[in-house]
Amino acid sequence: MSHQSAAGAPAAATTDPPAAGQETNAQSATSTQGFWDRFLDWNQKLSVVKNLTFITIATGFLGGYFQYLSAYDAKVSALAEADMKAATETFVAISNAYAEAQMLQELIFYNFAAAIETNVDPGDKALTTKAGAENFTPYTKARMALRQNSSIYAHKAEIYIDWASDLGRDPDAARVLDQDPLNEALLGAYDFDCDAEANMPRLGITGTASADEADPCRADAPPPRPAQRVNLCARRGTGQRPVTIDWQSAKHHLLTLHFCFEQSHRQIAAARVWASSNVVGEERVKAFRDNEARYRVALDKQVIRLNAFMSLTMARLERIRGKYRPSGFVCHLPLVRDAVALVSQECTPVR
Numbered sequence: 001m002s003h004q005s006a007a008g009a010p011a012a013a014t015t016d017p018p019a020a021g022q023e024t025n026a027q028s029a030t031s032t033q034g035f036w037d038r039f040l041d042w043n044q045k046l047s048v049v050k051n052l053t054f055i056t057i058a059t060g061f062l063g064g065y066f067q068y069l070s071a072y073d074a075k076v077s078a079l080a081e082a083d084m085k086a087a088t089e090t091f092v093a094i095s096n097a098y099a100e101a102q103m104l105q106e107l108i109f110y111n112f113a114a115a116i117e118t119n120v121d122p123g124d125k126a127l128t129t130k131a132g133a134e135n136f137t138p139y140t141k142a143r144m145a146l147r148q149n150s151s152i153y154a155h156k157a158e159i160y161i162d163w164a165s166d167l168g169r170d171p172d173a174a175r176v177l178d179q180d181p182l183n184e185a186l187l188g189a190y191d192f193d194c195d196a197e198a199n200m201p202r203l204g205i206t207g208t209a210s211a212d213e214a215d216p217c218r219a220d221a222p223p224p225r226p227a228q229r230v231n232l233c234a235r236r237g238t239g240q241r242p243v244t245i246d247w248q249s250a251k252h253h254l255l256t257l258h259f260c261f262e263q264s265h266r267q268i269a270a271a272r273v274w275a276s277s278n279v280v281g282e283e284r285v286k287a288f289r290d291n292e293a294r295y296r297v298a299l300d301k302q303v304i305r306l307n308a309f310m311s312l313t314m315a316r317l318e319r320i321r322g323k324y325r326p327s328g329f330v331c332h333l334p335l336v337r338d339a340v341a342l343v344s345q346e347c348t349p350v351r
Contacts, residue, residue, distance in 0.1 A: 080324030086160040087320055091313045094153045098257060098306050101146045104139035105264060106299050108132055112271035113292060116285055129274075136275035143265060150184070150258040157250035157313075165316035167323055182252060186243055187259045190232045194260035195298060201247045201256075201308035202228050203315075217242050250316065253309040260302060267295050 111132040115125050158180075163169055193199055217233035231242040245252050265272075270284040288295075 076324055080320075083160075083164045083320050083324070084317070087164055087313075087317055090156050090160045091310070091317065094157065094254065095306070095310055095313075097142070097146055097149070097153070098261070098309075101139070101142040101261065102299075102302055102306060104135050104142055105261070105268065105302075107135045108139055108271050108275045109268045109295065109299060111135070112268070112274045112288070115274065116289070132271075132275040133277050136272070136277075139272075139275070146258065146261070150254070154251045154254040154258075157254055161250040161313055161316050165319040165323070167319070180249075180251070182243055182245065182255060184255055184259050187232075187255065190240075190243060192232060192256065192259060194256075194263050194301065195294070198227075199230060199232075199245075199256075200301065201253060201305060201312075203247060203308060203312055204228070247308070248312070250309060250313055253305065253312060257302070257305045257309060260298070260305065264295070264298050264302060267291070267298060 111128040114120070115128045115132070217231070228247050230245040230247075232245055233240075233242050245256065247253065268288075270280050270288040273284070274280045
């Protein structure tokens with residue numbers, strides 16, 4: 001029975017289990033494939049994050065750097081425009097004021113000299129006398145304005161011309177406030193000689209102020225020679241240290257220019273009396289004739305002084321323009337610009 005039932009019963013469907021080796025290989029392949037896929041996935045994510053971070057940093061750095069350059073260039077352009085405008089306006093205002101006053105001073109002098117000539121035609125004398133009278137009021141007005149503003153003009157020239165054109169000047173540097181003591185009062189105390197050739201402006205290097213800079217005012221010192229710097233020694237009193245006149249300073253030009261203008265004003269006193277429609281005594285007329293040639297030379301030297309100031313100022317304007325000249329490509333490269341700034345102001349004219 002048992003044998004028959006076993007034979008007659010249908011056989012059950014069965015699946016043979018995989019061999020041990022095959023199961024291990026399948027699991028290994030699945031495991032390996034899953035690890036590789038996960039590695040590639042994480043690598044891709046990390047690579048994207050890494051690239052985005054680098055690009056962001058690089059873009060942010062370069063963007064910020066060029067924004068800084070743009071802002072710096074705008075600042076330089078604004079300062080250049082302001083400096084050039086201030087220097088030009090100062091130059092024009094001062095030059096016009098002195099040119100007008102000196103012209104009227106010369107007209108009064110020459111008209112009076114022509115009016116007192118011997119055997120002068122009555123018509124010519126009347127004409128020059130009328131011209132002299134017409135020039136007296138504007139001359140007095142121009143001279144008073146110049147006297148009022150001469151010190152202001154000198155300091156404006158120092159600020160807007162001398163300092164603005166000084167390429168090595170650091171506004172934040174510590175300095176002695178009275179390091180430049182020169183003023184018109186000192187010129188008078190030291191008896192500045194406007195007629196001396198050694199005291200005329202020199203814009204080029206033509207010599208030294210003294211053979212012995214340690215004591216240029218000693219008794220046996222040689223006479224001063226024309227130079228860019230003049231050591232002015234006091235003629236009255238002893239023990240006073242010399243005062244230096246620097247012809248590379250617009251301020252010093254104006255101080256001496258006005259000092260000598262006032263000297264000429266005093267010299268032509270007789271001509272001014274005549275221009276005011278008053279009578280000039282014979283003694284004053286004779287004294288004027290005796291010194292007419294010297295007065296004429298003094299007036300001519302005033303023209304030279306004004307021209308020297310104008311020439312120096314125009315050169316300073318060119319220096320200001322060069323100070324703010326646009327920088328080249330190298331000055332816009334990162335790190336290179338900062339390296340150049342350590343040894344030169346070519347790339348960074350403004351701190």
